[in-house]
Amino acid sequence: MQTVQTQGLSAKNVHVYYGEKEAIKGVSLDFAPREVTALIGPSGCGKSTFLRSLNRMNDTIDNARVTGEIWIDGQNINEPGVDVVLLRQKIGMVWQRPNPFHKSIYENIAFGPRYHGIKNKKQLDHIVEDCLRKAALWDETKDRLHNSALALSGGQQQRLCIARSIAVQPKIILMDEPASALDPVSTAKVEELISELKQDYTIVIVTHNMHQAARVSDKTAFFYMGKVVEYDRTDKIFTNPSEKATNDYISGRFG
Numbered sequence: 014m015q016t017v018q019t020q021g022l023s024a025k026n027v028h029v030y031y032g033e034k035e036a037i038k039g040v041s042l043d044f045a046p047r048e049v050t051a052l053i054g055p056s057g058c059g060k061s062t063f064l065r066s067l068n069r070m071n072d073t074i075d076n077a078r079v080t081g082e083i084w085i086d087g088q089n090i091n092e093p094g095v096d097v098v099l100l101r102q103k104i105g106m107v108w109q110r111p112n113p114f115h116k117s118i119y120e121n122i123a124f125g126p127r128y129h130g131i132k133n134k135k136q137l138d139h140i141v142e143d144c145l146r147k148a149a150l151w152d153e154t155k156d157r158l159h160n161s162a163l164a165l166s167g168g169q170q171q172r173l174c175i176a177r178s179i180a181v182q183p184k185i186i187l188m189d190e191p192a193s194a195l196d197p198v199s200t201a202k203v204e205e206l207i208s209e210l211k212q213d214y215t216i217v218i219v220t221h222n223m224h225q226a227a228r229v230s231d232k233t234a235f236f237y238m239g240k241v242v243e244y245d246r247t248d249k250i251f252t253n254p255s256e257k258a259t260n261d262y263i264s265g266r267f268g
């Protein structure tokens with residue numbers, strides 16, 4: 014098997030097709046460890062499709078086909094024989110709508126570690142507390158850990174989903190518009206959380222919210238019609254982009 018040395022996550026010449034339609038047209042991007050990268054661009058330009066290709070979630074879509082290479086830890090995840098369960102342990106995902114399991118708060122967090130072999134109750138208790146603390150949710154939930162997760166507010170549910178994603182010790186967290194279904198207070202909490210989490214994780218976030226991209230990310234990739242038009246430091250993209258299309262988009266001229 015071919016290997017490359019990379020500390021982070023690296024996409025090389027990725028194409029994604031839905032049937033005959035080419036939705037991603039040769040995207041190459043390197044994501045540095047412990048940085049937040051925002052994927053921005055108008056609706057339908059392929060941000061979510063590309064994000065899903067980073068942990069092989071497009072496998073779950075019948076007519077989707079992915080070519081190109083995605084490297085993590087010296088392994089191209091698109092090679093045959095890759096264990097996708099282990100892969101998704103390394104690269105977690107948080108979706109637009111909070112999707113906690115229909116279980117208790119405790120069980121939402123403990124499920125993944127238990128699935129991966131941790132049975133010891135003390136150890137699981139410790140993981141649950143640690144993840145809820147990291148997701149800034151411990152104080153709000155410590156007295157009702159065994160209540161249904163569905164009784165939490167939408168914002169709390171989304172932070173629970175983030176806590177659930179870190180419970181299996183991923184290296185990378187993919188987030189697809191994680192705050193777009195939340196109110197402004199919950200959105201601010203999720204953004205704060207992203208800034209905290211980047212000390213330990215590499216984060217790739219799709220967002221429609223330009224202010225959010227500017228607030229939370231270190232790097233930004235501007236997607237347009239299935240390609241990356243510009244990829245740079247976020248401050249550069251938002252203050253002095255090199256491409257006219259980027260400038261038109263961030264200044265609200267289209268999209």
Ligand SMILES: Nc1ncnc2c1ncn2[C@@H]1O[C@H](COP(=O)(O)OP(=O)(O)OP(=O)(O)O)[C@@H](O)[C@H]1O
Binds near residue numbers: 054057076
């Ligand atoms: N399951 C699918 N089957 C067929 N085409 C799809 C599928 N999912 C997405 N597409 C198409 O692929 C293109 C990219 O869609 P994608 O959802 O990745 O864009 P996006 O930039 O994330 O859009 P949005 O910001 O609206 O969520 C669009 O033309 C979309 O219609």
